[in-house]
Amino acid sequence: MSAEKPRTLFDKIWAHHVVDTLADGTALLYIDRHLVHEVTSPQAFEGLRVAGRPVHRPDATIAVVDHNIATDSSRRTGILDPESRLQVETLEQNVAAFGVPYIPLLDARQGIVHVIGPELGLSLPGMTIVCGDSHTSTHGAMGALAFGIGTSEVEHVLATQTLLQKPAKNMRVTVDGQLPMGCTAKDIVLAIIGKIGTAGGTGHVIEFAGEAIRALDMAGRMTVCNMSIEAGARAGMVAPDQTTFDYVKGRPHAPQGEAFDRAVAWWSTLPSDPGAHFDKEVSLRAEEIVPMVTWGTSPEDVAPITALVPDPDAADDETRRAQLQRMVEYMGLTPGQKLTDLKVDVVFIGSCTNSRIEDIRAAAAIAKGRHVAEGVRAMVVPGSGLVKQQAEAEGLDRVLVEAGFEWREAGCSMCLGMNPDKLTPGQRSASTSNRNFEGRQGPGGRTHLLSPAMAAAAALAGHLADVRDWQPVGSA
Amino acid sequence: MKPFTTLTGVAAPLPAANVDTDKIIPARFLKTIARTGLGKHLFANMRFNADGSEKPDFVLNQPAYRNAEILIAFENFGCGSSREHAPWALLDFGIRCVIAPDFADIFHNNSFKNGILPVKLPREICEKLMEDAKLGGNARLTVDLERSVVIRPNGEEIPFAIDAFRRHCLLNGLDDIGQTLQHKSAIDGFEARQRAAQPWLYG
Ligand code: SF4
Numbered sequence: 001m002s003a004e005k006p007r008t009l010f011d012k013i014w015a016h017h018v019v020d021t022l023a024d025g026t027a028l029l030y031i032d033r034h035l036v037h038e039v040t041s042p043q044a045f046e047g048l049r050v051a052g053r054p055v056h057r058p059d060a061t062i063a064v065v066d067h068n069i070a071t072d073s074s075r076r077t078g079i080l081d082p083e084s085r086l087q088v089e090t091l092e093q094n095v096a097a098f099g100v101p102y103i104p105l106l107d108a109r110q111g112i113v114h115v116i117g118p119e120l121g122l123s124l125p126g127m128t129i130v131c132g133d134s135h136t137s138t139h140g141a142m143g144a145l146a147f148g149i150g151t152s153e154v155e156h157v158l159a160t161q162t163l164l165q166k167p168a169k170n171m172r173v174t175v176d177g178q179l180p181m182g183c184t185a186k187d188i189v190l191a192i193i194g195k196i197g198t199a200g201g202t203g204h205v206i207e208f209a210g211e212a213i214r215a216l217d218m219a220g221r222m223t224v225c226n227m228s229i230e231a232g233a234r235a236g237m238v239a240p241d242q243t244t245f246d247y248v249k250g251r252p253h254a255p256q257g258e259a260f261d262r263a264v265a266w267w268s269t270l271p272s273d274p275g276a277h278f279d280k281e282v283s284l285r286a287e288e289i290v291p292m293v294t295w296g297t298s299p300e301d302v303a304p305i306t307a308l309v310p311d312p313d314a315a316d317d318e319t320r321r322a323q324l325q326r327m328v329e330y331m332g333l334t335p336g337q338k339l340t341d342l343k344v345d346v347v348f349i350g351s352c353t354n355s356r357i358e359d360i361r362a363a364a365a366i367a368k369g370r371h372v373a374e375g376v377r378a379m380v381v382p383g384s385g386l387v388k389q390q391a392e393a394e395g396l397d398r399v400l401v402e403a404g405f406e407w408r409e410a411g412c413s414m415c416l417g418m419n420p421d422k423l424t425p426g427q428r429s430a431s432t433s434n435r436n437f438e439g440r441q442g443p444g445g446r447t448h449l450l451s452p453a454m455a456a457a458a459a460l461a462g463h464l465a466d467v468r469d470w471q472p473v474g475s476a
Numbered sequence: 477m478k479p480f481t482t483l484t485g486v487a488a489p490l491p492a493a494n495v496d497t498d499k500i501i502p503a504r505f506l507k508t509i510a511r512t513g514l515g516k517h518l519f520a521n522m523r524f525n526a527d528g529s530e531k532p533d534f535v536l537n538q539p540a541y542r543n544a545e546i547l548i549a550f551e552n553f554g555c556g557s558s559r560e561h562a563p564w565a566l567l568d569f570g571i572r573c574v575i576a577p578d579f580a581d582i583f584h585n586n587s588f589k590n591g592i593l594p595v596k597l598p599r600e601i602c603e604k605l606m607e608d609a610k611l612g613g614n615a616r617l618t619v620d621l622e623r624s625v626v627i628r629p630n631g632e633e634i635p636f637a638i639d640a641f642r643r644h645c646l647l648n649g650l651d652d653i654g655q656t657l658q659h660k661s662a663i664d665g666f667e668a669r670q671r672a673a674q675p676w677l678y679g
Contacts, residue, residue: 020662028659030666032677042509050512051477053653059679090509127677152652160656162663255676263676 006273008170009239010205013145013270017128019162029165032127033139034157035113036063036100038091039418040132044155045094055098056161062122063095064103066112068419071381071408075105084419098158111384111410114138114352118222119384121251125240125267130157135352135434136235137228141221142248143240143270145205148229168234169279171204172272175212177286182468184362185220186354186432186451188212188284189227190292194302196282201233204280207272208238212286218247219358226353227434230299239271291467293339294436294449296327301436303339305454305466311335330438331446332426339464342448344430346423347378347459348441349405349452351415351433355383357390359432359452363405364396366456369473372404373462379406379421381413405459417442430458477591479649483572484618485545488535489609495549496556497583501565503557514561515568536569540612546619548602548609549576553594554583563590573619575626577602588642589651593621595636604628621647 007015020028041063048055055061068084069075079085088105095102103109109116113131117123117139125143130136132154139146153163173192193200206228213224221238228236238244245264248254255263290304303310312324312335328335333342349355349363360382372378380400382388388410391397397407414421415433417440423429425444432455433440436447448464457470505517523534530537536544547566553576554562563586566574574587575595587594597605608615608629618627621643625633645655671678 019666020659028656028662030663030670043511046509046511051651051653060677086509124677156653156656159653160663161667162656162659164652164656253679259676263674266674 006276008272008276008278009143009207009237009270010145010168010170010235011276013126013128014167016126017145022164026164026166028162029128031130031157031161031163032060033117033122033124033129034061034154034161035117035122035129035131035136036061036091036154037067037113037131037133038065038087039067040151041094041154042087042090044132044151044158045090045098047152047155048098048158051159053159055100055158058099058101060161061100061158062103063091063100064110064113064116065091065105066110066410067412067416069105069411070420071411071413072420073409074420075409080420108385108389111382111387112352112355112412114222114226115355115383115387115410118142118218118247119251119386121248121254124248124254124263125244126270130163134229135226137233138222138226138352140225140228140235140237141218143238143244143267145235145237146225147235168205169203170277171201171206171233171280171282172278173206173208174210174281174283175208175286176210176283177212178215179212179286179289182291182453182466182471183286183289184451184453185216185223186454187289187292188286189224189231190294190299190302190449191284191289192224192282193227193231193299194292195284196231198230198298198300199232200282201228201231204233205235205237206231206233207278208236209272210283213238214241214243217358218243219356222356223353227299230434240267241271291454292450293430293454293464294447295331295333295339296324297330297436297438298327299434299436299449301327302449305339305450305464307339309333309335309337309339332428340466341463342428343463344376344448344458345427346414346429347372347376347455348381348414348429348431348433349379349455350381350383350413351431352383352412353434354432354452355381355387355410357387360387360391360396360400361394363452363456364399365472366453366467366470367403367405367460368399370403370460372459376459376462377406378404378459379408379414381408381421382410384410403460414441416440417445423447430455430464477649477651477654480572480591480593480621480646482618482620482622483545483593484616486541486543486613487546487548487575487605487609487615487617488541488544489606490535490547490549491606493550494552494555497554497559497562498556500554500562501559506559506561508561511560511564512568514565515570518565518569538612543570545570545572546609546617547571547574548605549574550599550602551577553579554587555580558582558586560586560590563587563592567592575602575605575619588646591646591649591651593619593646595619595626595638597626597634597636601634
């Protein structure tokens with residue numbers, strides 16, 4: 001008997017979902033869960049309508065509005081921007097016409113699509129999960145294969161529940177050791193991107209492994225997988241384990257009772273086999289990670305908070321020098337300046353990267369008993385209505401509001417300049433989101449990416465700050 | 477996608493080369509949530525005055541061509557931006573076939589994806605068809621994809637070449653989704669097996 005070839009987590013989920021293989025090796029891959037939002041779906045539904053096709057499996061599909069909605073009380077009185085309103089209304093008409101389950105704006109379960117999927121038990125281990133949004137990689141934290149797709153593919157999945165796909169290569173990023181004080185999942189993933197670059201994972205699916213990843217709670221794993229896309233990979237994943245199963249148990253759409261036990265038995269077979277082949281391997285030591293912050297306009301332009309703004313003239317080659325020069329100018333920096341000297345105008349704690357209850361707890365712990373610095377606008381935007389409820393039940397909203405933070409309704413908010421929450425030109429923000437591209441948070445806005453605790457520290461200090469200097473009041 | 481087999485209809489003459497996608501549908505009409513409804517903006521700048529009134533000289537505004545289903549044009553039809561709104565607008569207006577000496581690549585691809593047949597014929601033949609088309613409603617052309625011929629009003633048959641796979645897809649109305657649906661029994665089989673093994677995935 002020849003032993004079966006050891007396989008990776010990705011290989012197993014992939015193999016499990018191949019419906020058919022075409023002559024050129026392209027697989028027809030079955031999709032278990034399709035998440036739909038207002039921005040990338042209108043033409044897809046329209047395509048179905050023109051072709052007279054139904055949605056193949058409404059029960060495997062769920063729609064929600066998140067990108068273009070207001071996150072203040074104005075959401076209750078209607079959306080002001082006509083184009084945003086049209087997209088939301090169109091989604092509502094489409095879900096009604098096609099029988100797709102929908103979470104409306106004023107429902108407590110409404111939230112960022114990548115927060116509500118795991119939260120409601122819609123995203124489960126072993127699944128293939130897609131959404132017309134690149135940060136679908138987030139759901140890989142469940143031990144699922146999850147990736148973003150374009151509008152034509154959205155239509156394809158709605159109509160057939162499948163996608164035509166070529167297999168990706170396997171990459172493993174191992175983080176062993178223990179994270180030092182003040183460091184979080186966000187610092188891990190920023191450190192990884194700093195190390196491998198924004199193209200480091202191109203063509204690969206990244207499995208995050210190692211002691212420091214295993215030690216993360218599900219929210220932390222989601223933060224890491226969320227930013228796989230910023231590391232160039234279409235998907236990131238973490239093998240399902242007891243932490244995963246405990247998280248899934250009892251969630252509304254998760255299997256219950258005996259079905260749950262059967263599911264766990266299957267999910268337990270998914271982790272990569274010993275000796276499975278990875279096309280690319282990278283490893284980091286957790287002990288060496290320091291609280292991180294981006295200083296440039298690409299997520300790979302990241303540094304420990306203790307670092308200085310780099311000098312473009314020190315670059316190895318002219319292309320890089322010009323690139324650094326452009327970033328330093330756009331970001332309004334002076335080479336050699338301490339990152340901790342950069343004053344911030346806005347602090348944004350939210351987005352599908354960091355808006356879960358754990359993130360809000362982390363921010364509140366730092367904020368408690370202190371106050372946001374003069375002149376800083378600090379906002380906390382929970383990832384979902386349920387996160388908001390939970391935070392309020394724990395009294396975190398009061399802690400934050402007393403400390404001078406705005407406490408808002410769930411949505412993408414200032415992660416992207418598509419709704420009323422935007423930076424104005426030249427404003428500097430400390431943001432827990434995932435992209436620091438020019439203009440991402442509003443035209444001319446300057447974004448520094450960091451963890452929720454670091455963001456809270458920046459709000460209190462009025463400048464980028466080392467969270468290790470801002471430990472909770474009263475803690476040893 | 478609607479299958480394309482045989483089409484007999486009025487052909488509108490558009491004796492111009494390099495009709496780009498910006499002419500077919502100007503950029504200001506791209507802020508849409510729909511693929512349909514663009515027919516009213518087809519050739520907007522050529523068809524309408526700034527005040528929205530029709531330019532009576534433009535071919536599609538002439539009574540004989542208001543319901544044209546075929547368009548005859550000259551070289552490099554559909555050049556410029558890759559917008560899929562161009563075939564969407566043509567289709568929404570009712571044009572299902574464009575005959576020209578050649579086409580811009582992306583437009584050519586996009587046409588097939590949307591059930592529009594682009595027919596490539598030499599310039600001299602396009603000129604003859606242009607003359608036929610000028611006879612308006614009295615001169616209907618037939619495009620028979622099954623036999624890959626264009627039939628002039630005088631009965632003359634003009635064969636055209638077309639990629640066999642694309643012909644097959646158009647004849648059967650198969651877009652990418654249509655082709656995937658040819659694997660329907662495999663998808664059904666997959667679902668039946670998965671439903672038995674993991675019933676919780678089915679709501
Ligand atoms: S929070 Fe930001 S990154 Fe996440 S889905 Fe919304 S816009 Fe995209």
